[in-house]
Amino acid sequence: DDGGGEGAGAGGGGGGDGEQPYVAIISKGFQHQFWQTVNQGAEDAAEELGARMTFDGPDTESDVEQQLQQLQTALSGNPDAVGFAALDSEASIPILTQIDGQGIPVVAFDSGVESDIPVSTVSTDNYAAAAEAAEHMIELTDGSGDVAVVCHDQTSLTGIQRRDGFVETIEEQPDMQVVDVQYGGGDQLQSTNITKSILQANPDLAGIYGCNEGSAIGVVNGVREQNRAEDLAVIGFDSGQGQIDAINEGIMDGAITQDPYQIGYQTVETAVAAINGEEVEETVDTGYFWYDADNMDDDEIARALYE
Amino acid sequence: MEPHGEHHPPGGSGHADAPLLEVRSVSKSFPGVKALDDVSLDLHPGEVLGVCGENGAGKSTLMKVLAGLHMPDPGGQVLLDGRPAVLHGAKDAIEAGIAIIHQEFQLVPDQTVAQNIYMGRERGRLLIDDRRQEREARELLRNLRIDIDPARQIRDLTVAQQQMVEIAKALSLDARILIMDEPTAALTQTEIETLFRLIRDFVSPTTGVIYISHRMPEIKEITDRVTVMRDGQHVGTVATSEAEVGQIISMMVGRSLSTDERPPARRIGEPVLEVEHLHTRDLVRDVSFMLHRGEILGFAGLMGAGRTEVARAVVGADPATGTVRVNGREVSIRNPADAVAHGIGYLSEDRKRYGLLLDQSVRNNIALSSLRSFTNPLGLIRERGIAAQAREKVDALRIKTPSVNQIARNLSGGNQQKVILARWLARDCDVLIVDEPTRGIDVGAKDEIYALLNELADQGTSVIVISSELPEVIRLSDRIAVMCEGRITGVLEAGEATQERIMELATLYRSEAMGVRP
Amino acid sequence: MTAAEQTQLPDEPPQTRERRSAGPVSLHQFLAFGALIVVFAFFAVANGNFLTMNNVANILLAASVTGTLALGVTFIIATGGIDLSVGTGMTLCSVMTAVFATQEFIGLPMPVGVLLGVAFGALIGLVNGVNVAVLGIPPFIATLGMMMAANGLALVISDATPLYFTSVPGFGQIALGSIIPRIPNAVVIFLVLAVIAGVVLGKTLIGRYALSIGSNEEATRMSGVNTRSWLIRIYVLGGAFTGIAGVMMASRLNSAQPALGVGYELEAIAAVVIGGTSLSGGRGSILGTIIGAILMATLNNGLQILAVPQEWQKVAVGVVILVAVFADNVRRRREGRL
């Protein structure tokens, strides 16, 4: 059902089908800095390429229904391409099939969709990134001791991958063990309280890992409030002022960052290419970095960090 | 209060001749109802003015205008000491020296007696001094000779005690004009006497009282003049000493009424309801009685004697032990639904709390107990049947309402009472327990209700009438059970029941009524 | 009523106002409906892509799950209660439907699985009803407890992973098939349920008693209605709607998403209240609830199509809810119903 917009007299602001390519992006959220940075990258790309874009995401990363609803609504705007970060790739198949049927290219980003509908997938390998976090944890603890995980959510794909990548790598170590995994919904305060409880329950803990920005901040706060910065290895995920400060203060030993700006940028770039009928890569790996006090100021790293 | 300079000389147009309060051509319309139509009335210093009228005549509406709760329609005027007053809200009225005891209680149930009395003028500077409030309230109540502990919560008081608190609160306001809207509806003889004493103490050359009641003997006893209203209009004002009760009544209803005659004795059938060894946790002690087919059994007693509690226990509204037999078979009644299933209906004395669905229509209120009989085989309710029934009852009981779709809250107090009565008449119970069935009902309607109860009994329904008005119990009942302190102290046959005999039994265990010291 | 009097209204407390107002239910929706028309017209003019057959179907589809929850909540609120457990309860029902119907678990035939899913909703309602009516726990707390418990149980049972219905052919068709061309079945189901709910609330004993209990529970009880048992039935009925919504949700997502559901209860309650049902009980309107649900869905949809930044969307929805309810109050006051 393309060509729906009949101009609607006075307003006319909506359609604009012909001139500018329109990319509708449905992300996994909008309230957190990570997604805001993705949004920023996408906006910049759109501007450079002369495209129009919109950006929406559900309130929480468990609200699959809201996300699909937003995707559905976005279709009413007659986009020329769709960027989509599926919360649940399987549940999105029917609507993706519908989009495919309308001949609209789909670019998956952040996490993949298990289907051949997307023309390209722009993402970070969260499992590998988490495994890298674990490697650093092993290094920091000399390969022995108990560690704990504070995660943002137990059902979303990123939540699961960042937990499992870490836990499974740690468990391979003979002398290491993950004693507790708790979920704080990415809420900084709740994550703080959780961290403190974990430290309380495990006085001999050797290290602790926070799975996303909010969780990592919570871990930092908890460690700070319990005065355990000295003897604990603390590892975070994503960036943001809070984690950067914590690394500078020496509370946090380091963190994994993805490159959300690039994720946003490349998604739009790929989508516009697809609209223009150009050949696109099946996967675009936007990469991840380990950053700590030593390399934080390196150009390559600093570009990927957001404050 | 805003003095209008234009028509009246400012200041003292002479306190001596100006009435304390004057109402000039006040009208008040509600959607579909003209509750007041060009009403005028005056109250002179030092007098008690009675206001009479049928249910829905507009008495309460007029008083609410004076209390600042309703704005009258444009055109009318309220004058205090000869000066026009604009009463915007309760505070204005209180500041203008008008205290009012509303027909429906206006107390805060979760707070104490003292806190209620001083509501709006709390004692203490930075912090509320509850001790002082209690002390002052105790003093006040002692001076008024009302025996209620000021530290008790309102919700733990009986209806009558609450009424006494309302009275004490109004008197404590140091008002010049005291308005009482059916203050005795919840009181028994002893408290009524206390109230009259308080009114007489209150009246002075600078104060006046407006007294609304449906009870003619009270009007005769306490008022100096009587203003009669009908259908929202002022019918006339007469000096009490010069007017016969019959004359007042015919002004009210526009016709004369039959006299208070007991109908000839009925033929009474076999026992329908037998109650044995009834006990409740708080009050009722070993109550046993028997009710026969077609009989009207009266329950008399002082306030707090436990009549209501017996009724509530019998219908399963409150926990109790004892046995109840219906038509000779022992039954287990755990809640009012069980009671109704066994053919026992109970009309509560507290219509607002236990009776009305205030926000629902008259027809829904009437249909509540009989709803099931209006369902078709599919389980759907037949609205037409409900409406027809409601219209029939509204006509039969002469309920004053613009339509059966009117919200119950908008009906006058007496008409609300009739609606609940209609509900039980629609249900067709074998045993009907009516608790203060004529509370707030006008004289004309009272007669109709008496006739109705008699008719019910004649048709074989057994009725228990609980009433604080002795003439009412005596007039209606075939037998009268008298209670005192939770026990039945005697059962009198119709022939032997006199007010004196009943009072004797009602005070068997104590020389003074609970709540009020003589 | 004259204009003079409107300005002269003595300061009546609004809560009392609300409690006092009532009347034939048919009138109440009028304003919510007005608000819906205004919002619709606005979006239609502002963006040409809004008023297409396709997008209207979208809006209705978006309204159907919350709307179904809201239908059940209408009954609970009519009694003067509240149900905070519908959101996570719905999710638990999705999960249980997966347990009953998918091959990975019990693998019952689809219709049986669906029925059991709905029955599970009724069971949740039963527990709520017993907690409220028999144990005397205030509805807010009883259903708050259930909200948390259901959230936890959904995660426990599903092991915190989505359960897919791939093994249940045709399950996705329940919500997304189109018996009527171009209209998703979920919309049809919602509207059929709405008609049923309207009849049940207005024309049957359970509906009448719900309103009576909300109006004055004691008086209803004293009139010989077994309020305890009816209250339980009302919560069971509400729970059944939760169950249906759970099945619809599962079908729409072709999976049970165990972490979903928190927040849906507020949306459902908001739809009910925007539709003119009073939170103090005694007054309720199914038509209003439907309009309320569609109004919320329309707002979300229209604002997104206008590409309003999402944070402003939230502000706008909050303000529109306030304005709609306020305007409704004004209208009722005009009509002298307050």
Next chain:
Amino acid sequence: MTAAEQTQLPDEPPQTRERRSAGPVSLHQFLAFGALIVVFAFFAVANGNFLTMNNVANILLAASVTGTLALGVTFIIATGGIDLSVGTGMTLCSVMTAVFATQEFIGLPMPVGVLLGVAFGALIGLVNGVNVAVLGIPPFIATLGMMMAANGLALVISDATPLYFTSVPGFGQIALGSIIPRIPNAVVIFLVLAVIAGVVLGKTLIGRYALSIGSNEEATRMSGVNTRSWLIRIYVLGGAFTGIAGVMMASRLNSAQPALGVGYELEAIAAVVIGGTSLSGGRGSILGTIIGAILMATLNNGLQILAVPQEWQKVAVGVVILVAVFADNVRRRREGRL
């Protein structure tokens, strides 16, 4: 009362029960307190790390933000209202405090910035109060609208990024410093506020009228109390607590986190109700609220220390809330208050 009679209790409708029960407030907390003791004892026995000075301070710290919100909510609920906006309202106040105090924005001196942050909370309360008392919008809807609007505004103003207080020296000390050794200031602030709230609720006009309005608004008005204006003041007071909680939260996180806040309102309300304040208004207890808040924090802390899987934690908290409130009802019934 004999044993025989207890079994014969007729089924009284619980809502009325609740309404009817009352009495000296001091008694009400007894059971919530009992529940707290039981929970505490259980965790102490189950895990040796639970009962340390440090962990007790942790629990109190965890209770202090929600507890402060709950103090304000107690006043609103006492009037028979409800406040759903405290969670996101708190966040908005955090953001506004950052706007006032940090160098990146206005950069006022810290005490001024903090005061303005609190005042902003009062402003939110004012809007709620006007919506409820003047415009006649039911509290649930008025504060639901505000909840959404505040959520959106916090994101808009902060541009959806956390605002850090690094430029405001000493700001973190507001919550985390220790005037009293080993006790974080947030705990001290919370307890001081609790004492103030207790006096205000019990001994001043605003508290008294809050309870009166909740018990019988019409009667209160007829006593010459300007209920409209008092209601507004009560909402403003509640809003001020929201503002203080916002500052405490910001100080604790040394940043304003704009996406936070949804869900805190239910926790605050739960604390209030567990503490014996009746949702139908007229009855309220600050001591109860404190105990309720600490009980919830203890549960979360203890279950985490026991490393109970999170999904089971939710179930456990839900069930404990139900049991605590139910047991409280039973006790009150025993005392013949029902």
